Amino acid sequence: MFQSWRKTILTLLILGLTRALAAHGGTEAAAIDPAVAEKNRKANEACFACHTEAGLKNPPRTDMDMKKLAETLRDPKVFAGSNHGTMDCRQCHGQGYNDYPHSEGSKNEISPCSECHATRVARLEPQYDKSVHARLEGVKAKFTCATCHDPHVNLGATLLKDPLKIAVQDNQACLECHDSDRVFAKYAPDDEKKPGIKKARPDIDTIHDWLPNTKLHWKAVRCVECHTPEVKANRPLSHEILDKEKAEKNCLSCHSANSSLRTRLYRHLVKEEVAQFGFTNSVILSSSYVIGATRNPTLDTIVIALVGLTLAGVLLHGAIRIIFAIRRKGRKQ
Numbered sequence: 001m002f003q004s005w006r007k008t009i010l011t012l013l014i015l016g017l018t019r020a021l022a023a024h025g026g027t028e029a030a031a032i033d034p035a036v037a038e039k040n041r042k043a044n045e046a047c048f049a050c051h052t053e054a055g056l057k058n059p060p061r062t063d064m065d066m067k068k069l070a071e072t073l074r075d076p077k078v079f080a081g082s083n084h085g086t087m088d089c090r091q092c093h094g095q096g097y098n099d100y101p102h103s104e105g106s107k108n109e110i111s112p113c114s115e116c117h118a119t120r121v122a123r124l125e126p127q128y129d130k131s132v133h134a135r136l137e138g139v140k141a142k143f144t145c146a147t148c149h150d151p152h153v154n155l156g157a158t159l160l161k162d163p164l165k166i167a168v169q170d171n172q173a174c175l176e177c178h179d180s181d182r183v184f185a186k187y188a189p190d191d192e193k194k195p196g197i198k199k200a201r202p203d204i205d206t207i208h209d210w211l212p213n214t215k216l217h218w219k220a221v222r223c224v225e226c227h228t229p230e231v232k233a234n235r236p237l238s239h240e241i242l243d244k245e246k247a248e249k250n251c252l253s254c255h256s257a258n259s260s261l262r263t264r265l266y267r268h269l270v271k272e273e274v275a276q277f278g279f280t281n282s283v284i285l286s287s288s289y290v291i292g293a294t295r296n297p298t299l300d301t302i303v304i305a306l307v308g309l310t311l312a313g314v315l316l317h318g319a320i321r322i323i324f325a326i327r328r329k330g331r332k333q
């Protein structure tokens with residue numbers, strides 16, 4: 001308790017001294033032809049006749065492996081809200097799925113991300129190759145782009161915009177493994193000392209016990225904020241996931257007016273806001289108050305004052321207890 005208080009106060013004191021101008025972020029728009037999207041949506045209804053909860057309950061035919069089907073369900077609404085929601089399933093899965101039974105071998109026909117995102121894959125593959133998951137023996141072979149990016153579910157940060165929604169989605173991918181023994185074991189290498197036995201998952205909150213209120217941090221900031229190298233303003237996030245030696249431990253990288261959050265997490269905010277105010281204050285204020293990261297001195301002062309008052313209370317309480325303890329000791333002798 002005292003430890004985390006000391007950290008907080010220390011942070012706040014340094015924060016007060018380090019206010020600087022912030023960098024702005026930008027957004028990107030995706031072009032969609034509504035007529036093509038509608039045609040694709042109609043075509044996908046054929047797949048959803050089977051690959052949904054409704055299809056499983058009320059299958060269009062009876063000669064299917066229902067157990068297998070149950071493992072392949074998709075949610076049409078979630079798909080429609082995803083990056084690829086306006087596409088025809090067969091653009092990625094191929095024509096082998098036109099009929100049921102599906103053609104043999106069509107499972108291996110899935111288009112790799114690079115087929116459509118060649119430029120970006122070329123940019124981020126070298127980063128990804130340096131990341132912990134691509135370097136660790138026993139882990140790298142099981143990792144693909146789709147391990148973190150479910151192409152039927154995810155919506156890119158540029159489209160999500162809201163920093164809290166982005167944090168939840170991007171952290172879900174990491175926590176799905178790092179906060180679940182069952183999933184972690186599927187990807188983990190063998191324990192060095194006990195061959196044949198999977199390495200145990202280190203508890204995510206224990207690893208970060210130097211960080212006050214980890215649960216709140218997981219909701220408000222992304223793992224990748226600390227576990228990827230610093231990027232320039234308006235540049236996409238690096239895919240190099242850094243190991244524990246290189247990860248960011250400096251509170252001020254976020255709790256300061258020119259924090260890295262501005263060039264990363266908050267860069268997805270509407271351009272107009274940045275143009276209007278020169279910074280993203282209103283969203284930070286409306287969605288969460290990141291101590292030290294706003295440019296509102298009054299609010300910072302209030303929070304610092306509140307924290308100071310509470311600390312004074314704690315100190316006074318401690319002092320009184322010490323005085324009483326000494327007096328009690330004195331009486332006993």
Ligand code: HEC
Pocket residue numbers: 046047048049050051060061064065066068069072089090093097098100101102106107
């Ligand atoms: C008549 C029901 C039905 C329809 C329609 C259907 N599927 Fe399937 N699909 C299944 C079943 C059942 C499985 C489970 C594996 C199996 O039995 O082949 C499956 C498996 C799959 C798989 C898992 C990989 C594999 O090959 O085993 C993919 C991918 C898939 N379907 C995609 C599609 C797409 C895309 C469409 C639409 C173009 C579609 N399916 C239409 C019933 C259907």
Ligand code: HEC
Pocket residue numbers: 044047048051071072073074079084087088089090091092093110144146147151152
């Ligand atoms: C942008 C490309 C893309 C689109 C569009 C897409 N998929 Fe997929 N799908 C994939 C990839 C990649 C995988 C393999 C995921 C993995 O390796 O975990 C996959 C896996 C699947 C599987 C097998 C899952 C399993 O658990 O075995 C099914 C079923 C499936 N997709 C159905 C669909 C349906 C139905 C649609 C259309 C509504 C669709 N997909 C659209 C890329 C796509």
Ligand code: HEC
Pocket residue numbers: 028029030031083084087091092111112113114115116117145146149151155156157158
């Ligand atoms: C068959 C083509 C195709 C394949 C394969 C494909 N995508 Fe996409 N992807 C698209 C299209 C089309 C869009 C929407 C237009 C755009 O923004 O580029 C899109 C959008 C996205 C976006 C959001 C846009 C943004 O700027 O952030 C992400 C992220 C993404 N895809 C990741 C992936 C990943 C990861 C894979 C591999 C698992 C993949 N895609 C495979 C066609 C594809």
Ligand code: HEC
Pocket residue numbers: 113114117120121124125128133143144145146147148149155156157158170173224236237239241
């Ligand atoms: C360890 C998890 C992880 C893996 C593996 C991963 N990504 Fe990402 N990726 C992320 C996160 C987190 C983001 C940030 C979210 C955003 O900006 O949309 C992201 C962003 C993206 C974006 C959108 C922003 C940009 O840089 O253009 C694309 C496209 C993308 N990834 C493609 C890929 C491809 C292709 C691969 C495989 C080579 C891959 N990713 C592997 C976690 C991962």
Ligand code: HEC
Pocket residue numbers: 132133136139147148173174175176177178183184187188189199223224227241242243244245
């Ligand atoms: C599919 C499962 C899975 C996903 C998703 C995943 N990881 Fe991992 N990660 C692992 C495994 C397994 C290891 C290896 C653990 C070991 O050897 O101790 C690992 C290792 C790491 C390490 C290195 C630990 C060290 O020893 O220094 C870091 C850091 C890390 N992951 C962060 C992340 C972040 C951040 C994300 C999300 C962007 C993520 N991981 C997504 C499974 C996953």
Ligand code: HEC
Pocket residue numbers: 171174175178202204207208211217218221222223224225226227243244245247248249
């Ligand atoms: C505030 C910055 C920060 C955030 C946010 C953060 N980490 Fe870390 N992480 C670190 C630092 C620094 C270390 C090294 C800690 C140490 O050595 O004491 C670390 C260590 C780790 C390790 C190594 C564990 C080990 O000892 O083998 C893993 C795995 C990891 N983090 C995953 C995650 C995941 C998953 C998330 C998101 C839920 C996350 N981190 C969020 C800074 C952060």
Ligand code: HEC
Pocket residue numbers: 007008011210211212213216217220221222225226248249250251252253254255261287288289290291
């Ligand atoms: C990657 C960015 C980042 C880093 C690094 C970071 N924080 Fe935070 N922190 C946040 C955000 C965002 C919030 C806002 C959460 C909210 O109030 O919704 C927060 C909230 C807090 C809070 C308020 C918690 C509460 O209980 O209300 C404290 C205290 C705090 N951080 C202290 C620290 C300390 C000390 C460090 C360094 C050891 C640190 N933070 C490192 C982003 C970060």
